Amino acid sequence: MAITIHQLILRFTFMRTLKLIGRFHLGFFLPDFLVTLSCLGLLGFYGTKAHEILSILVWYKVISMTFILYAALQYKKKELYYYQNLGVSKLTLAVFTTIANFMLFMVLFITVYHSL
């Protein structure tokens, strides 16, 4: 099926936006991922009794994720104008990095939990 120029532009804009969000997230990916790894480590540590701490781990992840995102937005406050000038607002950056981060956490969390 033929792709119109408008669709091509939309696709290009979408890919560019994803690239910019990814680049922004890369700046604080490590602390987020370390929290995820610590949750997975605790899951492994508790083994068959892991179900007792599931909600605590999820809340730990949610709270630390919020804190890390807030710190990143404060630390990179000036750089937010760069993304804004390229059409990616602060809200878009915050929402998409949170979704990506939490999805990665959930996929790894469920995978490890089922393998216990």
Add this chain to the structure above:
Amino acid sequence: MTHVLRIDSVELEFDLRRILSDVFIKCTTNEIIGLLGRNGEGKTSLMNVILGNIKATNSFISFDDVKITDAFKKPHLLMYLPQFNFIPASLKLRTVFDDFGLEYAHFESKFPEFGMRFKSRVGELSGGQRRVLEIYVIAKSAALFVMMDEPFTHLNPLQIEKMKLFLQEEKINKGIIVTDHMYNHILDISDNVYILANGKTHLMQSKMDLDRLGYARIGQA
């Protein structure tokens, strides 16, 4: 085709303190508008109101007589150069030009001191070079209007003269609103100048208005 950006009836308060009360600015493409005002008069706040980053008590921002809100979501209409360095220091110049869809060769031909710096990181540039880069990408962008907050800070006199020429070249394609305390440079390049005093904008008729409105002492040693 000429486009018009109109800023009207801006009222802004912080903690019951009125910052802006009667602001009117009209900027068309192919025009440079200077905005002068003492520290704390609300120039930066006004730019953020225009951009939509700050919600004003009242404001009417229109593009070609169509009201616009959240202009920051429309970089094809309006871009903003803040008064501080905003390009991430970790990025390579190549990436910055790629992001803004600009050609490095043209930049290099305009500013030969950037020759062979294509692969350098922004953080490796001097303060002046970094500012030149930022002004260039914003002024050369596809946006129809750009706002520049203190663009000449960190630039040496030669760079300032070069930038003034560059902005005058670029105004052919866009409308530029610029504010800086180096007011003589602003007066040199602007087609119209607004003075922000006591929360109101005043269209400057003569240089003596700067004195009358308490911005600068004119004609005194």
